Amino acid sequence: MIADELLPNQLILDGLSQAVLIFDPQNHLVAENAAARALMGSDLKLIRQEGWPAAAVLFNSRALESVEAVRNRAIDARYPVRFYVYRTGERIPAWMSMLRHSSDAAFTMITIEMPDWTALTDIVDSYLKEVAEVVSSTRGHVDLIEQITRAKGNENLLRRVGGFTRLIHVHMHRLGRLTQLMDRLEKIRTGRVREQVAIYRRKVVLQNFIEDFLEAMDEDTLVDPESDAGDPRKRIRAVIPGRIAVAASTEHLSYVLRDILRNAIMYSMKAAPIKVVAYAHPRENTVQIDIIDEGYGIRASESDRVFLPYERSRQPQIMAEFGYGLAMYLCKSEVEAMNGRIWFESEEGVGTTFSIKLPAWSDDSSSG
Numbered sequence: 001m002i003a004d005e006l007l008p009n010q011l012i013l014d015g016l017s018q019a020v021l022i023f024d025p026q027n028h029l030v031a032e033n034a035a036a037r038a039l040m041g042s043d044l045k046l047i048r049q050e051g052w053p054a055a056a057v058l059f060n061s062r063a064l065e066s067v068e069a070v071r072n073r074a075i076d077a078r079y080p081v082r083f084y085v086y087r088t089g090e091r092i093p094a095w096m097s098m099l100r101h102s103s104d105a106a107f108t109m110i111t112i113e114m115p116d117w118t119a120l121t122d123i124v125d126s127y128l129k130e131v132a133e134v135v136s137s138t139r140g141h142v143d144l145i146e147q148i149t150r151a152k153g154n155e156n157l158l159r160r161v162g163g164f165t166r167l168i169h170v171h172m173h174r175l176g177r178l179t180q181l182m183d184r185l186e187k188i189r190t191g192r193v194r195e196q197v198a199i200y201r202r203k204v205v206l207q208n209f210i211e212d213f214l215e216a217m218d219e220d221t222l223v224d225p226e227s228d229a230g231d232p233r234k235r236i237r238a239v240i241p242g243r244i245a246v247a248a249s250t251e252h253l254s255y256v257l258r259d260i261l262r263n264a265i266m267y268s269m270k271a272a273p274i275k276v277v278a279y280a281h282p283r284e285n286t287v288q289i290d291i292i293d294e295g296y297g298i299r300a301s302e303s304d305r306v307f308l309p310y311e312r313s314r315q316p317q318i319m320a321e322f323g324y325g326l327a328m329y330l331c332k333s334e335v336e337a338m339n340g341r342i343w344f345e346s347e348e349g350v351g352t353t354f355s356i357k358l359p360a361w362s363d364d365s366s367s368g
Helices: 009-014 034-040 043-050 052-060 067-077 118-149 155-189 192-200 206-219 250-266 300-305 327-337
Strands: 019-023 029-032 081-087 090-100 106-112 202-205 236-239 245-248 274-281 286-293 341-347 351-359
Touching (some): 009 034, 052 106, 067 081, 067 090, 067 106, 118 155, 155 192, 155 327, 192 250, 202 206, 202 250, 206 274
Parallel strands (some): 236 274
Antiparallel strands (some): 019 106, 081 090, 090 106, 286 351, 341 351
16 A cells, blocks of 8 residues: 555645634735635635735624634644634634744634534424414414404403404414524524525516515514504605616515514604615615614614624613514625625614615626
């Protein structure tokens, strides 16, 4: 057997299950592996261009300890130091090591574990399917009970049954919404949202899409059943030029618009107007959609919480409405999966504007 033929270093790196990034003493990225390319996606291009500063910005997001502090610990310790990074909402274990060359120049190596969530994914998929069937069946029974209560009979009994059906309706609505949120969260966590967006990306003419979207809003309950929102369509006015089109997944764009409009409706007075405006940025080859409300607004001290998962504003008007604190986090992830950006501007007592910027449709959009 031939034993003196060495494998190339890159081949060995690509065979590792952990993501590996190696930076030279000048902070340039000098080595990466296949797992790193799978984990980092398009962010790796920025790291290749900018080196360590770009990696530090990405890994410092939501981190309890900065990666600079971790690197200083690794230099002093002279052994791998454990820390955590966040990717697509996951807290992932990682290690940082200092590789010293014969010249005593230190290379920085980051290894990031790639946890196997297959079993959890299967369980969540089963749960979501089962709950969806229960919700659908229960809603059907509620409709039947409501038909019975409309018939003449014992008024006291009918009132009591009516109260029960109302309670069931509220809980089924919330369970159905939570199930949908979990389904979206699971697709983001496993990376499937980007695969779906790539598969279903198409030309979306915004004027037609938003017109159909608003007409269909009364087909399901947009806001929580305990919220007195009136007819939300009467409050919404859309100003969309006819020729503007974006490259997007209609399913995910619907999720995002529905969640932002739900917040605009719930967190404003019942008659307050809401405006949906779109316009093109030809130089950027993008389209911007603004959802403008005249609601309670977001306090400056609460603004950092808006896109975090399981976080809700502590303002009294917002806490009074039922919610899970997940929608805006999901919206941000789904907009970014469509190669877009989402942000907001708000003033307490005046209102809030949420803005979405998406790629404009071009002839080669379908191939991207």
